[in-house]
Amino acid sequence: MKKKQIADLIQVPPHAHCLWCRKPIPVNKLFCSVKCEQAYNRWRRKKNLLSFAYLGVGFILMIIAIYIIGF
Numbered sequence: 001m002k003k004k005q006i007a008d009l010i011q012v013p014p015h016a017h018c019l020w021c022r023k024p025i026p027v028n029k030l031f032c033s034v035k036c037e038q039a040y041n042r043w044r045r046k047k048n049l050l051s052f053a054y055l056g057v058g059f060i061l062m063i064i065a066i067y068i069i070g071f
């Protein structure tokens, strides 16, 4: 019984996890399906856009601060 459990542990093939749904997938893949890849890309684009917006807001606040201080 114990020997078989150890053998099972060793026999788990190397695998990766889908970047979107965390399902086990082959090592040379990033996603389990095209759907997951699209969802991940959409999410990443949104995240990039958001960080860009934050940068823009920070820049505008800086300009307002400089304007108020009077430089």
Ligand SMILES: [Zn+2]
Residues within 6 Å of the ligand: 018, 019, 020, 021, 022, 023, 031, 032, 033, 036
């Ligand atoms: Zn997936």
